[in-house]
Amino acid sequence: MPTPIIRRAGPADAEALSQIGAETFTETFAHLYPPEDLADFLPYAYGLGRTRSDLADPAKAHWLVEAEGRAVGYALAGPCDLPHPEVTPDCGELKRLYLLKAFQGGGAGRQLLEEALAWLQDQGRQGLWIGVWSENHGAQRLYGRLGFEKVGEYGFPVGKTLDREFILRRTAAASA
C-alpha cells in the first residue's frame, strides 16, 4: 500500500471532499439502511453546498488523505454540536474520520485523528468530543486509546432510521 499523504483541505477541494465523504460513508455503512434513507442522507450530509460552506467556516477544518493520485480519506473538526448538557460553545468535536477500506489499518486513521485533535486544541477548544455509532467497536477502541470516554448517547438520523450513537469526551487533563 503506498504511504498516504495527509494535508489540510481548502476551497478547491470541495468536490473531492464531497465525493470521498459519500463514498466512504456508503462503503462503511450503506448496508445498515434502506436505500431510501441513504438516498435522503447522502446529498444532505455530503452535498457540495454544505461542503463548501463548511470549508468557508474558519471555525472548522478538513483534512484530506491522498494516495495513488486521489482522495482516499478525510477528517472534519470544528465546534461541538453534540446534544449533551455539558457541551459549551468552547468545546471542540471531531465530526468525521473516514478512510476507504483499502487504506485502513496502516496508521493513517490515527495520524489523521491526532492531527485534527491537535488543531482543535490549538484553537483553544476546551474539552474534545466525538460521536460514534454504538456498534462501531473498532473506532471506539481507537478513541479509547486516545483518552475518550463515553459520557452519553443520542439518536442520529439517517433518513428515517435513528442510529444509537455514543457521545465520547476527552477532558483537557487527559493525554494521548
Ligand SMILES: CC(C)(COP(=O)(O)OP(=O)(O)OC[C@H]1O[C@@H](n2cnc3c(N)ncnc32)[C@H](O)[C@@H]1OP(=O)(O)O)[C@@H](O)C(=O)NCCC(=O)NCCS
Ligand atoms: C476509524 C478509522 C479512520 C481508523 O483508521 P485506520 O487507519 O484503520 O486506523 P489505524 O491503522 O491508524 O489504527 C488501527 C486502529 O483503528 C481502530 N479500528 C477502527 N476501525 C477498525 C476496524 N474496522 N477493524 C480494526 N480496527 C479498527 C482500532 O482501534 C485499530 O487498532 P487495533 O488494531 O489496535 O485494534 C478507519 O478504520 C475507518 O475509516 N473506518 C471506517 C469509518 C469509521 O468507522 N469512521 C469512524 C466514524 S466515528
